[in-house]
Amino acid sequence: MKRLLLVLVLIVVAFSGCTEKSPSVADKSVAELKTLSVAAAENLTSYSIKSSMTQTLKLDSGNNATEGKSTTITENAETVAVVNLSSLEAHATGSTQNQMEMTGQPANTSTTKADVYQIGNSTYVNDESGNWTHLADPRSKEEVWGPDKNNQVKAIAATFNLSTTEDLGSEAISGEDAYKLKIVTGSGDQINLQNAAFAIAAKVTQYPMYLPSVNRTELNETGKIEKTIWISKKSYLPVKYQSTMSFTMTPEIIGALDPNTSQMKMFNQSLRLGEISVSIMTDDQYSDFDKPTDIALPEQALSAPVITPTQVQMQANA
Numbered sequence: 001m002k003r004l005l006l007v008l009v010l011i012v013v014a015f016s017g018c019t020e021k022s023p024s025v026a027d028k029s030v031a032e033l034k035t036l037s038v039a040a041a042e043n044l045t046s047y048s049i050k051s052s053m054t055q056t057l058k059l060d061s062g063n064n065a066t067e068g069k070s071t072t073i074t075e076n077a078e079t080v081a082v083v084n085l086s087s088l089e090a091h092a093t094g095s096t097q098n099q100m101e102m103t104g105q106p107a108n109t110s111t112t113k114a115d116v117y118q119i120g121n122s123t124y125v126n127d128e129s130g131n132w133t134h135l136a137d138p139r140s141k142e143e144v145w146g147p148d149k150n151n152q153v154k155a156i157a158a159t160f161n162l163s164t165t166e167d168l169g170s171e172a173i174s175g176e177d178a179y180k181l182k183i184v185t186g187s188g189d190q191i192n193l194q195n196a197a198f199a200i201a202a203k204v205t206q207y208p209m210y211l212p213s214v215n216r217t218e219l220n221e222t223g224k225i226e227k228t229i230w231i232s233k234k235s236y237l238p239v240k241y242q243s244t245m246s247f248t249m250t251p252e253i254i255g256a257l258d259p260n261t262s263q264m265k266m267f268n269q270s271l272r273l274g275e276i277s278v279s280i281m282t283d284d285q286y287s288d289f290d291k292p293t294d295i296a297l298p299e300q301a302l303s304a305p306v307i308t309p310t311q312v313q314m315q316a317n318a
Contacts, residue, residue: 027233033179034161036236041154044237045086048288049152053077054281057200060274072101082293083152088145089295090118117297120144124301132304153286156238159183160229173230173239174287183227193223193247200278201251211255211264223247237289245280 028036057073081092095113115126120141125133137144148154164184171180197219201212224247230240252270257263 028179028236030165030167030181033181033231033236037157037231037238038154038161040236041151041157041238044151044153045290046082046084046288046293047153047286048291049079049081049083049284049286051079051081051284052282054279056279058277059204060276069103074099074101082288082295083150084293084295085145085151087295088120088141089293090150091295092116092118117295117301118150119295119297124297124304126298126301132301134301134304134306136306136308138308152284153237153289156229156241156284156286160231160238165229168228170233171230173285176239177233178230178239179233180228180230183229185225185227189225189227190220190223193219193225193245196245196280197247197249197278200276201249204251204273204276205253208264209257210253211266213252213254213270214249215252218249219247222249235289237286239286241282241284241286243282246278248275248277250275 053076055075059071059073060069075096075098077094077096079092079094081090083090093113093115095111097109097111099107099109101107113128117124121137121139121144123135123137125135127133160181160183164186166182166184168180168182171178194214194216197214198212201207201214205212223245225243225245227243228241229238231237232239250272252272253267254270255264255266258265
């Protein structure tokens with residue numbers, strides 16, 4: 001629950017009527033924008049966010065794989081959320097669609113949806129079957145929300161403040177004029193790329209049953225990260241953030257879990273898998289800053305069975 005919004009904020013947004021202007025001297029310097037953006041987000045009381053994430057994996061079946069034998073797995077996640085930082089409440093609706101395509105076979109598609117309310121230290125989840133679950137955190141609501149834990153606008157503003165940027169001019173986002181800036185990638189982004197690669201390799205190899213290894217040299221040669229941020233000329237708050245990450249890797253399996261000892265046993269020779277091409281795109285739009293927000297919990301949620309974190313852990317280990 002600590003990172004509720006960071007997990008949920010994923011949605012596809014079609015931005016209509018966006019007009020772009022060529023790069024020019026900004027009304028405010030970049031240094032001024034950074035200071036103003038963090039200051040504006042400091043006392044934010046509420047905001048809305050629409051986010052999306054699209055991850056595409058293209059897998060070859062081995063060294064002798066042909067174009068016709070490759071498999072493409074696409075995951076699209078979308079979320080719309082409203083956050084009231086003053087009352088420590090949030091409401092998010094999200095959906096995830098997974099599709100696997102193999103040449104000559106029908107596409108296999110599955111979709112999941114959820115409706116989530118975060119009210120103080122309680123999280124209410126309504127799944128696609130209409131069943132409600134109440135997750136109760138034993139900590140106080142102030143501890144759960146903490147200082148700015150769910151203020152994603154401030155988190156993005158802080159990232160912008162610490163980044164090296166390039167002026168890309170200005171662009172109107174949903175009718176609001178904004179500065180458009182490219183965020184120059186750094187060493188932290190390389191770590192994020194490596195983490196993303198290992199997470200995908202772990203999923204493909206069914207870790208912890210099998211231990212994957214990723215060639216960092218291959219990642220550095222093929223990896224590409226681009227990040228862009230739009231800062232409102234009126235409020236100086238971030239109104240849009242976009243990122244793309246792509247890379248190619250050929251993971252190897254270097255060990256397997258020994259069922260007799262429950263320990264990882266390393267192989268004498270690694271097992272090389274097929275090449276995987278990865279593309280990850282995210283898109284966030286922020287709006288309704290400091291707008292009066294009333295988040296009403298449905299009555300059905302109040303009668304949902306209460307589950308504590310300890311119970312969740314016991315059920316997971318059962």
